[in-house]
Amino acid sequence: MGPALVTPYALTVDTGIRELRAADHLLHTLAAELALPGDVFGCTHLVRGKRPRVVVSLILPSEPLQRTALERLTARGHEVAYGVPDPVGRAVLFPGSASLTGTLTVADVLSRSAIDRVSVLGTPEPPAPDTPLATRDHVRPQWQDGALVLTAMPAAGGALVPFEVPDPTPCCADH
Template identity: 75%
Template sequence: MTPYALTVDAGVKDLRAADHLIHLLAAELALPESAFGCTHLVRGDRPRVALSFTLPSEPLLRTARERLTAGEYEVSPGVPDAAGRAVIYPGVSSLTGTLTIADVLARSAIDRVTVLGAAEELPPHTRLVTWDHVRPQWQDGELVLTAMPAVGGTLVPFEVPAPTPCCADH
C-alpha cells in the first residue's frame, strides 16, 4: 500500500451503507482501478463504519481530499487501522461467478485465500463461488479473503452479500 491514504467519516452505521457510499464516492472521484476503498469498524462512544481510500499518487490524494471536504465529509489523513475490509481494489470487477483460487490470486490484489478454521494451504484448483461479493481484509499487510466450505467441494466467501440480521424472525 502507498502512503497516499485518507479516511472519510460520514457517520455511516452499517456495512451495506458503507459499501454503497464507497462505490458512490469512487465513481464521483473517478478513482483508478489501482485505488483501494475499505471499511473500518469504529467502536467507542459513537460506533460507526469509517471509509478509507488508498490512492496511487499524491496529486490524486490532494484532489480527493479537496472534493470530499467540499462535500462536507469529515476527512483525515491515513487509515483508521491496519485491518480494513476491502470493497474496491485492483481486480475486484473480475471476481464474478465461479473461479479457481489461482484465478482469484492472478486477477486481483488478493494475496491469499484461507478457509475459516483450517490451517492448510488451499490447492490452486479449488473453486470459489464468489456470489459477486468478495470482501477480503487486510491482515499483517496482506489482503486476505476468508472463505468457508460449500456444496460440491467448493468454497464461498465468508461474508455473504445479503446477510440475515440477527433475530430477524423474532
C-alpha cells in the same frame, strides 16, 4: 501493514455511517463520483467507543489524486483525515475486484486481483489452487499482517464461498 496501507496518499472519510452495507455503497459511490482508477483500495474500518460507526479509507496512487479527492470530499461536507485509521481494513475496492464474479478457481482469484491468499475457516492449510470459489459477486478480503486475505468457507460439491455473505439476514429477522 500491507504495502497499500503505508502509502502517503491515503484518506479516511467519516460520514457517521453505522452499517457495513452503507459503507460499501459509499465507497462505490465515491469511486464513481471521483472517477477513481482501478488501482485504488477502498476499505471499511470499524470504530468502537462512545460513537460506534464505520469509516472508509481510500488508498490512492498519487498526491494529485489525493489532493483532488480531499478537496471534493471536504466540499461535500465529509469529515476527512490523512492516512488510514488502522491496519486491518476490509477491502471493498481493490485492484482486480471487478473481475471476481461467478465461480473462479483459487488460482484465478489470486492472479486476477490484489488478494494475497485465500484461507478456509477451520483449516490450517490453504486450499488447492484448482479449488472452485463461488464468489456470489461479493468478495471482501481483509488486511491481516500485511497481506490481503480472503476468508472462505466450504460449500457444496467441494467448492468454497467467501465467508461474508452479500445479503446477511439481520439478527432476529423472523421475530
